[in-house]
Amino acid sequence: MPSFDNIVIWTGFALFVLMIPALWRVIKGPTAIDRIVAVNVIGTKTAVLLVVIGQKFQKVEMFVDFALAYALLNFIGSLAASRFLQKSPCERQESKGAATES
Amino acid sequence: MIQETIITIISTLLILCGLIFFLGAAVGLLRFPDFYTRMHAAGKGDTLSSFLVVLGFAVYQLHDFKFTEAGFKENWWVLLLILKLIGICAFIMITSPTSTHALMNAGWEDDIEPELKHKDANELEKDYPRK
Structure with a gap:
């Protein structure tokens, strides 16, 4: 039976x-929001990885x-990124108007 | 000794379940065809798997805890540590679906078209109007 230390590593x-x-999706992703989602996934994984590192160094409390x-x-x-990319209603009206004019 | 073995087995099982869900999230993020399905894989898989892995480490903190009065007096901070780890679990369970929802909303209003087999995207827009 492997020790818990090996399991942590x-x-x-x-x-x-x-x-x-996820990093591949950041590089390739067709839209900007795809990249943001992948970065979000990497961030969540990093938060878990910090707990794992703490267990390895016997300093979980830190x-x-x-x-x-x-x-x-x-x-x-x-x-913040999702708010930045969301179109505001007046911006949407403008783009719709431009689409119908042309 | 027997307590340590049982705790180690439980936490290892939790961590392995979490890693399997992480694998599912990664495969889904890599292979699904359009933005909304990728969001589905990333949002759900990530939430549950982070929860399970952190919970496994929270359980492992009990491995040398003695359930006697002297043990409680000596190692009360372990319980505080477990409370903090469960706090991380709860935080991830609340924030990850929230950010997924916000990003999905931003994507829908940013005119990303879903891949639909039967319905037309314009027909979908009647039910869920873009502001």
């Missing part, structure tokens, strides 16, 4: 490997705070 490694498809702060920043970041 392999969990961290698996999390790191699973970030690669790394828990980092993970919480990172999750909060990730949430604020994705909300």
Whole structure:
């Protein structure tokens, strides 16, 4: 039976490997919001990875705070990005008007 | 000793379940055809898997905790640590669906067309008007 220390290391490694498809989506993604979603996924994985690192160094009580702060920043970041990309109603009216004129 | 074995097995199972859901989220993000389906995979898979992995580590903190009065007096901070880890779980469970909803809304109002088999996108717009 493997010790829990090995399990922690392999969990961290698996999390790191699973970030690669999300990174591929960031590079390739056809729309801007696709990229933001992938960055959001990577951010959530990083918050979990911080807990894993804390368990490896036997200092979970310190790394828990980092993970919480990172999750909060990730949430604020994705909300700000979605607000930034959302068209306002008057902007939409303008684009509709331009489409009908041309 | 027996307590440590049981706790290790439970937390390992939780972590493995979480990693399987992470794998599903990653495959879905890579392979689904359009924006909305990718959002579906990323939003759901990520929420549940982060929850499970962090919960597994929260359970593991109990591995050398003694359930006696002396144990509580010596190691009360472990319970505080578990409370914080569960706090991270609750935070992720609340914020991840919220940000998914906000991004989906932004995508819909940003004129990203879904891939539809039977319905027309204009017909869908009647039910869910873009502001």
